[in-house]
Amino acid sequence: MSVSLIELHKITKRFERPPLAPIEVLSDISLTVRSEEILAILGPSGSGKSTLLRIMAGLITPSSGEVLSAGRRLDGINNGVAMVFQTFAIFPWLTVLENVELGLINSSLTAEERRKRALEMIDMIGLDGFEGAYPKELSGGMRQRVGFARALAVHPEILLMDEPFSGLDVLTAENLRRDLLDLWREKRIPTKAIVVVTHNIEEAVYLSDRIVILQRNPGRVVADITNHAAGLDKRDPRFVSMVDSVYGVLTTREAKAESVASARRYVPMAPVGAMTGLVELLRDLGSRADLPNVAHELLLEYDDLLPLVEAAEILGFARVGRGDVELTRVGEEFADANVLERKEIFKRQALSNVPQFQAIIKVLKSKRDRRMPKEFFVELMEQHVSPAEAEHRVDTLIDWGRYAEILYYDEDSGLIYLEDSEDRK
């Protein structure tokens, strides 16, 4: 019988940034973490998934909404939880043993009990023999094991994990994931629930019993899927079909477009070179492919792949639906063209499909010297998105514009100008 451990009711998180309007990172999120489950929170960068995790931990207070922990309103750090960090966050000046003991320093245990508990954890997590080592003597995977041991040593009710495997190489990550799942399934840890934040679809499918998918600007829940493929082999048909359907959710219209207005402003972070590579690959695959396959071919994770797909879609090179991507006629033409023709096609598509270019050209043309500081455009974008995101978008537009020879940019002066400016040397 599962009980609810953490309940989030209509959580919204805004970051104030006067004099601009506040940025909404999370919008109206309701979510329950139940006992006996591993919950994966999956989303692209900027979807506020780490913020959501920190709200559960009590590290961040939401702007509005309610967080209940074991039925009581959360105030300060959530007592029943422990956390594992992407960067491990272990203290470099303490040995493995001291790091693990640090979590118990304020418990009611005596010094001997603490030592015993810490050693047990170190043993269980496979750090035997490394008790006296300093973190810098360990490999990345071993360091994260220290992170796990430290978190599990306090016997938390809920274990929160913030992208715990994304700082590790593929093999190490796989190994550590399997070990964690074994500990959980064999009930060797007293933890009642695990919440893992990730941007890796296969990781979410491998580990969790339930996948909550977030989308960005602002972060909100677009799907809550029960997963029966946890722990299965990657080639198992059930695993493959689960990964496929998650891709399907991520590429549906409602999951992608935040709102009509912001969709028109959206510029995916996709450098021209990478997007071109994607179009070429699709052409080689017969103009149509399954997104998980493409991700596999390009060795990309989905949140690196999706912006490229979105860019190809915006420029009219590709169509996406239900986890498949297909080149359009223009896309095929682009793939088959030579370098100079490609620039021409790109320019045509960008001018007709990306409204921002029209806007920028209009501004530049209205100026006598046909130039404008980049900052001006960044600040315009900042009306709607965070400064970092605005900067990224303008940078992407500059990248596209330079490639298509629509506009130019001078890094030293920070000026964007039109190609036909007379006094450009």
Added chain:
Amino acid sequence: MTSLPYYVLRSVIRMVLAFLLSLAFTFVYGYIAAHNRVAEMVLIPLLDILQSVPVLGFLSVSVASLVSLFPGSILGYEIASILAIFTSQAWNMTFAFYQSLTSIPRDLREAASMLRLSKWQTFKYLELPYSIISLVWNGMMSFGGGWFFLAASETITVLGRDVQLPGIGSYMATAIRASSTSGLLAALVSMVAVIVVIDQIVWRPLVVWSRKFKVEMTASDEEPTSWVMELLKKSLLLSFLEDAFGPIGRFMAGYAERLRRGRRSGGRALRLISRVALICMDILIVGLLVRGAFWFVRGIWLLWSVLDIGDVLKVFYLGGLTLVRVMAAVFLGMLWTIPAGVKIGTTPRLRRFLQPVVQVLASFPANMFFPFVTVLYIRYHISMEIGSIPLMMLGTQWYLLFNVIGGAMSIPNDLNEASVVYGLRGIQRWTKFILPAIFPSVVTGGITAAGGAWNASIVAEVTSWGSTTLTATGLGSLISQATNSGDWAMIVLSISAMAAIVVGVNRLFWRRLYARAEEMRAM
């Protein structure tokens, strides 16, 4: 000369006391500034201003007030000397500590919260270890810089009275007055010996030990070494100390533990108390601000009644002259330190041998060299108007050299090889490759050197040998004359003017150059 060891000991004690005071100040001020928003808004700009006030200017002010506190005793002068050294060390160390505290990665802070570490535990396990490296480096540099002010503050002429504190600086001053070359040499030799010994038995081991607190998890190729540290590791002394003090430490820890548990039951009350305490602190800070503003206005009013606009204009004219000298000193310093520093920095063999030497030279109080130079000036009739520039350089060029060596060392080897492959040679090699690569380091060195030159101007624009005194027209000499004659209005005016000019030049020139350098460094 037999009393020299005793004098040296007195000086060292002064240095140690001043350093401990600086350290205590650093912890309290830096911690509050990093943890209290309201305090931060006041404390950090204030620190910035304090950093620009010439240290020797502080000295004259503090001597006058302290002497009146302890009439007829030398204690006031002792405290004033320690304060002078303190003011030369504390600001820079505090800044470093504050910056370390505010740059602790978010994940580590969150980990500490998730482990429910108390404030004290967070300080002990996270904040202090994280800032150790920066504290040791800045402490070492500040301690080295302190010798200059020690030498300057042991012989003070205030309000027309000469006061000598027993110490190596005053020993030297006496030798100068007696035109005794052997006395001078003895003082110089013992000074070098003290600097080298302290470096070897205190700072080197600390630097080696502090490596343990590096946050980057990769090992670097060039590890610093210390023979004292090696010795300590092998010796029985440490284990003896541990045996002796271990039980005491454990008892204290246990006691603290019990105290903490007792308090935990009253958590809510404690939280209330700490909240009230924080509010009280805010009120206190605002109160101090209001009071400070009041004193400021009153001071201006007082000044206005004594001085006229002509005085103000004169002070700024003299400030302009000193500014030219400071800039000339920095520029001339660059002329030789850039080629030399690049050579040393890119030649490992040379670096291993010369870097410790440069470090000792940087610590060596340059004002101890002044008399030798003065003798030359007198003999060859060189005007102090120009002659004071080399005097300023004596102390400050080492900062330039230091930074250039560091900059040259960090030039990526790939770039170096690329420049060779593409045949960059001669002038081009310098303008296209080396100078841009070390530019940020040169700017950093320039800022430090200029700051040092301003401080030095107070003693570098007036020097003497025997009964002859050489004076240059400038703000520095004006400050020392005003201090000698006890002209309060002029002291306050000239010191404020110097602080204002330093702040102004930093904001308008150095900061911009630095921002530009930072931009260049970013890839």
